[in-house]
Amino acid sequence: MWRFVFFVALLVILGIAVRFTPLSRVTDQEWLLATLEHLRDGVGQSWWAPVALIAAFALLCPLGFPITPFWITGGVLFGVVEGSLYNLVGSVLGAGTSYFFARSFGRELIEHLVGDRLKPFESRLNRRGFWTLVGTRFLPVPFPVANFGFALVGVRIPAFVLSTLVGMVLPVGVWTWFWTTLADAAAGKPGVNPAHVILALVPFLLLIFLPQAYMARQRKKRYREILQGRAGRSNRGGRD
Numbered sequence: 001m002w003r004f005v006f007f008v009a010l011l012v013i014l015g016i017a018v019r020f021t022p023l024s025r026v027t028d029q030e031w032l033l034a035t036l037e038h039l040r041d042g043v044g045q046s047w048w049a050p051v052a053l054i055a056a057f058a059l060l061c062p063l064g065f066p067i068t069p070f071w072i073t074g075g076v077l078f079g080v081v082e083g084s085l086y087n088l089v090g091s092v093l094g095a096g097t098s099y100f101f102a103r104s105f106g107r108e109l110i111e112h113l114v115g116d117r118l119k120p121f122e123s124r125l126n127r128r129g130f131w132t133l134v135g136t137r138f139l140p141v142p143f144p145v146a147n148f149g150f151a152l153v154g155v156r157i158p159a160f161v162l163s164t165l166v167g168m169v170l171p172v173g174v175w176t177w178f179w180t181t182l183a184d185a186a187a188g189k190p191g192v193n194p195a196h197v198i199l200a201l202v203p204f205l206l207l208i209f210l211p212q213a214y215m216a217r218q219r220k221k222r223y224r225e226i227l228q229g230r231a232g233r234s235n236r237g238g239r240d
Contacts, residue, residue, distance in 0.1 A: 054090040061094030062101035067143040075180035084176040095164045098147035137167030139211045178204040
């Protein structure tokens, strides 16, 4: 219980810090891009820069830090190809450390509270839920929440790692491509014109809005099913 309380308290403290301290500037994309422009020519060429970026994924993701600033950093500093590679490695590593962090501090409490009732769900999820896990990476679910949730409900390590790797390839590539193109256009890089920005913007917007539309459709479907269920019970009750 105390380990779980520590886990929750740490996340709350970090959330307050990100919201009300200078750390909040890291989530300000305009400030982040302006800062990265100053770092691109110097830090981006340093041998330790990729190591520092991947280490930031591993250390800060378990603390609930948002992942998108890391993706933007990787794209702006290293370009589309190298940036996508470093962002993908960092994302999988950050997801893994988040998984073990949550499993170490919260899994025992969940088992104590739920007991054997969780086992059938875990079995179905591990046996048939691989593509469900992959699909979760496309939904507007915060990265830390997904990782913590998978750990707490007992998703097995191989399924978690493989589904994270498969599910993050497209989002990482699209985000890195878009922000790299946007930064190049803002810096006036030769060969980058508005057409390149639009070309990168289209999949970026699709990746954002299509999952939201899917979730809205699923909510409406579920709502209709609930109404139909209530109507069916009412009709049976009236006949009785």
